[in-house]
Amino acid sequence: MLSVTCKIAIKAVIYLASRYGSGEKAGIKEIAAGINASEHTVGKLLQTLVKKGVINSIKGPSGGFYVTSEQRRQPLMNILDAVDGKDIFTQCALGLNKCSATHPCPVHHDFKIARDQLKVIFTTKRVADLCNQVNNGLAYLVD
Amino acid sequence: MLSVTCKIAIKAVIYLASRYGSGEKAGIKEIAAGINASEHTVGKLLQTLVKKGVINSIKGPSGGFYVTSEQRRQPLMNILDAVDGKDIFTQCALGLNKCSATHPCPVHHDFKIARDQLKVIFTTKRVADLCNQVNNGLAYLVD
DNA sequence: TAAATAAAAGACAATTTAGTCTTTTATTTT
DNA sequence: AAAATAAAAGACTAAATTGTCTTTTATTTA
Numbered sequence: 558m559l560s561v562t563c564k565i566a567i568k569a570v571i572y573l574a575s576r577y578g579s580g581e582k583a584g585i586k587e588i589a590a591g592i593n594a595s596e597h598t599v600g601k602l603l604q605t606l607v608k609k610g611v612i613n614s615i616k617g618p619s620g621g622f623y624v625t626s627e628q629r630r631q632p633l634m635n636i637l638d639a640v641d642g643k644d645i646f647t648q649c650a651l652g653l654n655k656c657s658a659t660h661p662c663p664v665h666h667d668f669k670i671a672r673d674q675l676k677v678i679f680t681t682k683r684v685a686d687l688c689n690q691v692n693n694g695l696a697y698l699v700d
Numbered sequence: 701m702l703s704v705t706c707k708i709a710i711k712a713v714i715y716l717a718s719r720y721g722s723g724e725k726a727g728i729k730e731i732a733a734g735i736n737a738s739e740h741t742v743g744k745l746l747q748t749l750v751k752k753g754v755i756n757s758i759k760g761p762s763g764g765f766y767v768t769s770e771q772r773r774q775p776l777m778n779i780l781d782a783v784d785g786k787d788i789f790t791q792c793a794l795g796l797n798k799c800s801a802t803h804p805c806p807v808h809h810d811f812k813i814a815r816d817q818l819k820v821i822f823t824t825k826r827v828a829d830l831c832n833q834v835n836n837g838l839a840y841l842v843d
Numbered sequence: 844t845a846a847a848t849a850a851a852a853g854a855c856a857a858t859t860t861a862g863t864c865t866t867t868t869a870t871t872t873t
Numbered sequence: 874a875a876a877a878t879a880a881a882a883g884a885c886t887a888a889a890t891t892g893t894c895t896t897t898t899a900t901t902t903a
Contacts, residue, residue: 558793559794564793565795567794651710651711651841652707652711653843661839662839663714663833663834663839663841664776664821668818670817671814671821675811682810687806696804696806697804697805698796700796700797700803
């Protein structure tokens with residue numbers, strides 16, 4: 558479904574946004590430790606997120622990564638798009654290039670319903686929503 | 701979602717079952733041509749399907765691959781399980797090992813709904829159903 | 844029984860994806 | 874201004890997946 562990197566990216570952003578206020582910075586080490594992932598992997602992927610405007614960063618001592626209050630309001634889709642792209646929401650279940658209502662693969666109609674539902678989840682769930690769940694102990698970022 | 705191999709496998713089985721009657725045999729070349737895929741890839745993957753009992757084969761001249769009428773009634777899930785396994789229907793969206801209703805990741809509840817829906821599609825749709833669609837010109841296996 | 848046919852099996856190669864490491868650049872603090 | 878800190882950048886390695894090829898085995902037909 559999502560790539561491994563993308564899953565880590567979502568956890569990293571939620572961790573950052575749930576533990577730190579808007580503008581408050583966290584370093585790579587801390588974020589990696591907080592979501593139980595490799596520092597190297599997290600470092601690399603945070604770069605991508607900064608480049609795509611999902612989060613921000615500042616170099617140097619007392620630098621780090623942070624989210625703005627606006628970025629808290631963005632849907633998970635932004636993270637997914639930055640790392641994996643949006644292809645999974647348009648691709649045919651059987652790999653046809655031209656699969657549509659007028660030229661469907663044999664599972665097109667049903668598959669589209671499920672695929673669209675996933676799309677709804679990722680476009681309606683916002684970073685802030687998930688932070689609340691984590692902060693209230695209703696959801697977890699680690700096993 | 702599904703691996704490339706698995707997508708080809710589904711198309712191969714549907715092609716075989718839609719073009720040939722129960723017990724009627726088709727060769728690798730023909731199946732590969734019929735779904736616009738590489739002979740090598742198809743040959744290899746059909747082996748897997750035979751081993752897992754999704755289809756049957758007979759060696760030698762006038763040999764080939766075929767499906768029984770019983771195999772026509774099997775759900776797509778059997779193909780998916782034979783090639784990719786059923787993991788995609790249990791895996792956590794964010795990659796947690798222990799993600800459940802009592803220890804959920806932040807998207808568990810919604811994701812599970814969509815995931816379960818996909819599972820329903822693959823367990824209720826049978827090979828024969830899709831063959832009918834293809835044979836009636838309601839669905840296609842190639843672009 | 845020999846030749847031809849077609850799948851089975853497995854080795855191998857290529858590609859893609861993921862993960863790691865090193866060097867560079869920017870910023871801050873002393 | 875120098876030293877320290879932390880991200881940026883990119884090269885590199887490793888692993889997983891996908892795809893290709895060759896050899897073997899079974900079967901049939903002449």
